[in-house]
Amino acid sequence: MKPPAPRSGSPATPAPTPSPAPSPPRPRSEPHSQSQTPPNTQPHAQPPPPAQPPAPAPVFPELPWYRCLDALSVTLLLFGLAIFFSLPTLRGSGRDLDYWENARRFLARFFPPDFSVTPQVLTALAETAQIAVLATAGALVLSFPLGLAGARTLSPRWLVTLARLALNVTRTVPSLLWALIAVAIVGANPLAGVLGLTAYSVGYLGKFFSDAFESVDLDVARGLRAIGASRIQAFQHGVWPHTRPLIWSYALWMLEYNLRSAAIIGYVGAGGLGVLLHGYQEYHAWDRFCAVLVFILGLVTVLDLLGEWVRRKVTKRAARAPA
Amino acid sequence: MNRRASPTSPAADAGSAATHTPAPTSTASAASFASVPSAAVPSAAAASTRATARSDDAHILVSGLGVRRAERWLFHDLTLTVPRGAFVAIVGPSGAGKSTLLACLAGALAPGEGEIRFRERSGRLVAPEHCRPRIGCVFQRLLLVENSSVLANVLCGRLGRHRWWQTLFGAPRAEREAAFAIVADLGLAPHTHRWVAELSGGEQQRTAIARALFQEPDLYLADEPISNLDTYLTGRVLGRLRQEAAQQGRTVFCVLHDPTLVDRFADLVVSIDPTDPHGWRVRPVRR
Numbered sequence: 001m002k003p004p005a006p007r008s009g010s011p012a013t014p015a016p017t018p019s020p021a022p023s024p025p026r027p028r029s030e031p032h033s034q035s036q037t038p039p040n041t042q043p044h045a046q047p048p049p050p051a052q053p054p055a056p057a058p059v060f061p062e063l064p065w066y067r068c069l070d071a072l073s074v075t076l077l078l079f080g081l082a083i084f085f086s087l088p089t090l091r092g093s094g095r096d097l098d099y100w101e102n103a104r105r106f107l108a109r110f111f112p113p114d115f116s117v118t119p120q121v122l123t124a125l126a127e128t129a130q131i132a133v134l135a136t137a138g139a140l141v142l143s144f145p146l147g148l149a150g151a152r153t154l155s156p157r158w159l160v161t162l163a164r165l166a167l168n169v170t171r172t173v174p175s176l177l178w179a180l181i182a183v184a185i186v187g188a189n190p191l192a193g194v195l196g197l198t199a200y201s202v203g204y205l206g207k208f209f210s211d212a213f214e215s216v217d218l219d220v221a222r223g224l225r226a227i228g229a230s231r232i233q234a235f236q237h238g239v240w241p242h243t244r245p246l247i248w249s250y251a252l253w254m255l256e257y258n259l260r261s262a263a264i265i266g267y268v269g270a271g272g273l274g275v276l277l278h279g280y281q282e283y284h285a286w287d288r289f290c291a292v293l294v295f296i297l298g299l300v301t302v303l304d305l306l307g308e309w310v311r312r313k314v315t316k317r318a319a320r321a322p323a
Numbered sequence: 324m325n326r327r328a329s330p331t332s333p334a335a336d337a338g339s340a341a342t343h344t345p346a347p348t349s350t351a352s353a354a355s356f357a358s359v360p361s362a363a364v365p366s367a368a369a370a371s372t373r374a375t376a377r378s379d380d381a382h383i384l385v386s387g388l389g390v391r392r393a394e395r396w397l398f399h400d401l402t403l404t405v406p407r408g409a410f411v412a413i414v415g416p417s418g419a420g421k422s423t424l425l426a427c428l429a430g431a432l433a434p435g436e437g438e439i440r441f442r443e444r445s446g447r448l449v450a451p452e453h454c455r456p457r458i459g460c461v462f463q464r465l466l467l468v469e470n471s472s473v474l475a476n477v478l479c480g481r482l483g484r485h486r487w488w489q490t491l492f493g494a495p496r497a498e499r500e501a502a503f504a505i506v507a508d509l510g511l512a513p514h515t516h517r518w519v520a521e522l523s524g525g526e527q528q529r530t531a532i533a534r535a536l537f538q539e540p541d542l543y544l545a546d547e548p549i550s551n552l553d554t555y556l557t558g559r560v561l562g563r564l565r566q567e568a569a570q571q572g573r574t575v576f577c578v579l580h581d582p583t584l585v586d587r588f589a590d591l592v593v594s595i596d597p598t599d600p601h602g603w604r605v606r607p608v609r610r
Contacts, residue, residue, distance in 0.1 A: 219464065220469075222431070223466030224482060225455070226430070227456070227479075227480065227534075227535075228455040228457070228483020228484070230482075230483075233485075233490055236491065237468060237471075241468050241469075241470040
């Protein structure tokens with residue numbers, strides 16, 4: 001049986017096809033099996049295509065030499081140069097000092113630690129923890145919207161610029177200076193510590209949060225938008241599940257960091273362990289100073305372990321994902 | 324353009340009457356769908372009016388659709404009328420523009436030219452971007468929320484039906500049970516509360532299909548929904564989609580590669596073909 005002739009095909013002037021070899025026009029309505037290879041018995045089969053010169057074999061696309069100068073290698077090179085030019089800093093004062101003897105003499109005053117101050121230290125420790133917890137909570141609340149505003153993928157450009165500028169400014173001012181400003185405003189008490197550390201932490205958490213939001217593959221949220229979800233729903237179900245572990249672990253890190261900071265900002269009168277440290281330093285009570293340090297060390301260690309454990313719990317399921 | 328205006332339209336080629344059988348009630352018979360391309364009207368300009376006039380049960384009206392990529396038309400002047408409840412297979416080589424066509428149908432991509440209209444159950448014609456909750460998508464990259472459970476992902480299918488504050492603290496119990504029924508039907512019951520990131524490729528794909536099924540849309544757009552599934556599940560998934568189309572009148576667009584599957588499940592084949600001058604062809608599947 002003869003296959004049906006291509007009725008819709010063979011126009012007077014065939015339209016240009018993007019295929020390299022001119023093929024006989026195929027009928028639009030043919031099933032695949034018939035349209036693939038029209039036999040030669042067709043009533044008006046096309047003449048065979050003219051012989052074409054053989055296509056040259058593809059050449060391996062060599063990259064030019066300067067392509068190895070990517071951002072990473074250039075950065076490494078510059079870093080090496082920077083190390084070389086920074087070496088003069090190591091000269092010190094130039095005077096003939098016995099560094100080892102100095103260190104030994106100073107550190108010897110730290111031992112043995114004087115633990116008779118334990119009650120005061122514990123009180124101050126509790127105050128430090130309170131400052132850190134409140135400052136972290138305040139920073140979380142403030143930096144969530146700032147992080148959203150600073151995410152390039154989620155916010156308009158002007159808002160991103162504004163938010164990032166604000167975050168950078170906040171981060172530039174060291175925590176001690178923030179505490180000093182707060183002390184100047186509300187006086188030398190723990191409230192100053194909370195305010196100062198909040199301001200400082202917002203700079204960090206806001207940046208981390210916006211980076212976390214930017215790291216999310218937005219196609220998932222776009223997919224949800226495509227099946228009808230609103231913007232807020234797409235964020236809640238498409239972006240938030242991805243950022244949640246990151247945000248919690250950043251918040252935990254910030255809590256640890258704030259605990260350490262809160263132990264220091266007492267130096268400028270903002271409450272906590274720093275007040276004790278400052279006092280002992282003034283009176284050269286280095287053994288008591290050392291006792292406070294031991295308590296801080298214990299606190300930081302416990303927090304570190306705890307934070308690590310919680311972080312593992314939070315991110316474990318994500319990490320178990322197949323590659 | 325001229326070719327479609329020629330008297331030998333594909334419908335005539337298929338030898339079927341040009342009468343239009345209402346699709347949703349009938350089990351998709353060859354005749355009813357063979358007449359579909361005849362509604363692909365001669366001129367793009369007259370497309371929408373003409374199609375509107377003659378086929379009230381037509382679900383999707385595509386007229387003069389063209390998408391250009393890198394100075395080249397992927398497809399051009401694509402005109403197509405699909406009745407409600409048809410299973411349309413989209414075939415074609417890699418990179419031809421199958422997913423692009425689906426993106427246009429989903430309203431996610433603005434085509435270079437032409438327009439797409441859906442007829443709602445009320446009879447109103449709307450653009451795809453205005454009826455997103457009623458378009459269910461199985462994306463090629465699945466686009467599931469990996470750090471969330473299978474059930475939560477499936478529940479995402481009906482987000483478009485609710486205001487955002489209604490879904491803020493989870494879905495109602497009835498919805499959760501309905502979602503679980505679909506999850507169980509696709510053989511994912513043991514994984515209901517596992518994270519999508521922990522699942523295998525096929526399980527993830529079934530989750531994406533379950534999300535679309537749970538949405539109960541008027542139109543399914545499935546981009547290779549069976550690429551990771553075994554033969555049994557392939558038949559099950561495509562059978563379920565076909566059943567949805569035939570019984571519920573939910574039109575299905577499905578990118579398929581296997582010609583046997585196309586012949587077994589599809590009513591209509593849109594082939595996106597770079598060797599064709601217009602980049603596309605439409606043919607009915609004869610059964």
